[in-house]
Amino acid sequence: MKRRLMLAAGGAAATAAGAFASASSMCENLHHVTVLKDTPLTRSLQTLMRDKTAPRSQFVIASNRLTHLLIEEAMALLPSKAVLVETPCGPYEGMRLPAESSLCAVSILRAADCMLGEVRVMMPSVAVGKILIQRDEETALPTLMYSKLPPDVAMRQVLLLDPMLATGGSAVKAIECLVEKGVRPENIIFVNIVCVREGIAAIHNKYPQVKIVTGAIDPILNSKSYIVPGLGDFGDRYFGTD
Ligand code: PRP
Numbered sequence: 377m378k379r380r381l382m383l384a385a386g387g388a389a390a391t392a393a394g395a396f397a398s399a400s401s402m403c404e405n406l407h408h409v410t411v412l413k414d415t416p417l418t419r420s421l422q423t424l425m426r427d428k429t430a431p432r433s434q435f436v437i438a439s440n441r442l443t444h445l446l447i448e449e450a451m452a453l454l455p456s457k458a459v460l461v462e463t464p465c466g467p468y469e470g471m472r473l474p475a476e477s478s479l480c481a482v483s484i485l486r487a488a489d490c491m492l493g494e495v496r497v498m499m500p501s502v503a504v505g506k507i508l509i510q511r512d513e514e515t516a517l518p519t520l521m522y523s524k525l526p527p528d529v530a531m532r533q534v535l536l537l538d539p540m541l542a543t544g545g546s547a548v549k550a551i552e553c554l555v556e557k558g559v560r561p562e563n564i565i566f567v568n569i570v571c572v573r574e575g576i577a578a579i580h581n582k583y584p585q586v587k588i589v590t591g592a593i594d595p596i597l598n599s600k601s602y603i604v605p606g607l608g609d610f611g612d613r614y615f616g617t618d
C-alpha cells in the first residue's frame with residue numbers, strides 16, 4: 377500500500393542525505409504543494425529541531441519560528457484583492473488578504489496545537505477548530521475521536537495544521553471531517569513542518585484540490601511509519617512526554 381502511494385506521487389525514494397537538498401526541486405512536479413525555500417535560515421531552524429540532543433526550549437523556539445514562516449506562505453495562497461491606498465506621499469497599488477473573519481485555523485490534536493499558538497499570535501481573532509485524531513502506535517492507523525468546528529466553517533478558508541505528515545492517514549481523516557461539514561477541498565490549505573511524498577499522495581489521491589504548504593519533504597518512512605530522517609515524535613518532543 378505504502379509503495380503504491382509513493383509511486384502515485386511520482387517519487388522514487390531518495391537517500392536520507394539527499395532529502396533536504398532536493399526538496400525544493402521535488403516540488404516542481406507536485407501540483408498544489410509549496411515547500412519553504414531551502415535557505416540558511418530555514419535549514420538552520422530545521423537543524424535545531426531535528427537534532428536529537430536539542431533541549432526542549434530549542435525545539436519549541438525553532439518550531440514556532442518555522443510555523444510563522446509557513447503560515448506566511450499559506451496566507452500568500454489565499455485569494456487577495458488589489459487595493460489602492462494613499463501613502464503620505466502618494467498612491468500605492470497594494471494587495472489585501474482576506475479578513476481574519478473569513479478564515480478558520482483547525483488543529484489536528486494533539487501535536488498541531490503547537491502550531492496553533494503561533495497562528496493566534498499572528499491572527500488573534502481567527503476562528504479555531506479542533507480535530508482529535510490518534511494514530512495507533514503499532515499500525516499507524518488513525519482514529520477520529522473528537523471534533524469541534526465553527527458552525528459556519530463551510531463558508532471559510534481553512535488553514536489545517538499538523539506538523540507531521542507521514543502515511544497521511546491522520547490528515548485525510550481530518551479533511552474528511554471538514555468536507556462532511558461542507559468545507560470545499562479547494563478552500564483547505566494543509567500547513568505542515570515535515571512530510572514525505574507518501575503523505576502528500578494520500579491527500580492528493582483523495583483530495584487533489586487541497587493545497588499543501590510544508591517545511592520539507594523527507595525521503596522515506598521507517599517500518600514504524602516514522603519519517604526518516606524526520607525529527608522523531610513531534611508531540612512528545614514539543615510537550616516533553618517522551
Ligand atoms: C502524529 C502527527 C500526525 C500524525 C502523522 O500525531 O501529529 O497527526 O502522527 O502521521 P500519519 O500521517 O501517519 O497519520 P500522533 O497521532 O502521533 O499524536 P500526537 O499528536 O499526540 O503526537
Ligand code: URA
Nearest residue numbers: 542602603608609610
Ligand atoms: N508522527 C510524528 O510525530 N513523527 C513522525 O515521524 C510520524 C508521525
